[in-house]
Amino acid sequence: MYTLVNRGEDSSVYKYITQLLVKGSAWSGKWKLGPKDYARFNLMFGERQTRVLDYTRIGHISSLRQAVNYYRGSERLLCKKVPLVKFVRSLTGHSDVKFSWLPVSYIVLPKRLKSKSETKSGYYTDEREEFLAFANKLEEKIWIAKSSSGSKGKNIYISHDVQTILEFIDEQSQGFVVQKYIENPLLLDGNRKFDIRSWVLLDHQYTIHVFSEGVLRTSSEPYDASDLQNITSHLTNHCIQEQFSADFGRYEDGNELFFDEFARYLKEKHQVSFASDILPQINTIVKKCLLGLKEELTTEGLGYDSFQLFGFDFMVDAKFHVWLLEVNGAPACANALLPALAEDLVRKAIDPIFPDHKSEEPRRSYQTQSITTESRKGVFMII
Ligand code: ADP
Numbered sequence: 001m002y003t004l005v006n007r008g009e010d011s012s013v014y015k016y017i018t019q020l021l022v023k024g025s026a027w028s029g030k031w032k033l034g035p036k037d038y039a040r041f042n043l044m045f046g047e048r049q050t051r052v053l054d055y056t057r058i059g060h061i062s063s064l065r066q067a068v069n070y071y072r073g074s075e076r077l078l079c080k081k082v083p084l085v086k087f088v089r090s091l092t093g094h095s096d097v098k099f100s101w102l103p104v105s106y107i108v109l110p111k112r113l114k115s116k117s118e119t120k121s122g123y124y125t126d127e128r129e130e131f132l133a134f135a136n137k138l139e140e141k142i143w144i145a146k147s148s149s150g151s152k153g154k155n156i157y158i159s160h161d162v163q164t165i166l167e168f169i170d171e172q173s174q175g176f177v178v179q180k181y182i183e184n185p186l187l188l189d190g191n192r193k194f195d196i197r198s199w200v201l202l203d204h205q206y207t208i209h210v211f212s213e214g215v216l217r218t219s220s221e222p223y224d225a226s227d228l229q230n231i232t233s234h235l236t237n238h239c240i241q242e243q244f245s246a247d248f249g250r251y252e253d254g255n256e257l258f259f260d261e262f263a264r265y266l267k268e269k270h271q272v273s274f275a276s277d278i279l280p281q282i283n284t285i286v287k288k289c290l291l292g293l294k295e296e297l298t299t300e301g302l303g304y305d306s307f308q309l310f311g312f313d314f315m316v317d318a319k320f321h322v323w324l325l326e327v328n329g330a331p332a333c334a335n336a337l338l339p340a341l342a343e344d345l346v347r348k349a350i351d352p353i354f355p356d357h358k359s360e361e362p363r364r365s366y367q368t369q370s371i372t373t374e375s376r377k378g379v380f381m382i383i
Pocket of ligand 1 (some may be wrong): 103144146150151152153154156179180181182183194195234235236237313315325326
């Protein structure tokens, strides 16, 4: 029997997978749950805040195969907004700020942090002068400022006025990305904006799998570029919509639209194919990001294995161009997709590291009690 410890108890995905491994009939007898601080674990679901996760404690016990559900360095290199900008620039091979799939972005540090970080590590350089020079030349004038480690639409400021953006950032205590606002988003019926969440699994052999189903998080208010204060028209985060839109749920249950429904919409309304026009762009961006970090992230030669589930967030503009917004290293999962995603993650990321001891019957599907929404199917596909 293998031993699992779960230190990431606030992750709904790994909570579900823990139940699946320990209590689910399909995996019964293969896994037992150990105490959180148990050292001789085989599999650890680490802390969601991965900077707390102590990788130095993994992989030192001879003849004990150990794995963890994060790749060390992913948060520092990819899953925050400032490092993402630095990384994508490094991929394009020049310091130019025009990327073809990340909106033009500048790193701006609050003044008080600027002096501190320059003397301490010198890691990020403030780019407000370059930002101002570029912004003043531009015809499209809207910018969005987002804090490096922000999430759920918090700490976001949208404006035409570059000076007020800088003043806003100077009041803050962490680095910001000031990004060109996508002013011409593709809109759904009712002129509503949306973003796309795709779940991506990086397995222990560094093979990239993209989940075949994904979700559009929609706004339930019409998009209005002339009113930048109306956050429900501009920010499509679930929690913003749920909290502030009186029309939440009016168009789609929980403001969620799934890929198959989106594909139908694209075809009927725009004669555009999701499979051949949108999905290949998503897959290219995912590959560029993860393959570009392979040397830094790989566990080859280390005494333990890693795998990781990522949430890649995108927007699509009116010309059907896909833009990367951010990469989440500990994503939640839409309830309707959780059973299928969790089971397939176990099959594709965990079972290959920890094979069955005895030959068993094909795994049957298992549904935990906690999911009440109607489940949708989906599998991770290698790209
Ligand atoms: P958070 O981590 O807070 O969710 P995001 O980068 O995902 O930050 O941005 C939150 C929301 O703001 C997105 O879901 C999207 O609706 C909107 N948004 C973010 N960046 C842009 C952009 N460059 N252009 C237009 N809208 C954007």
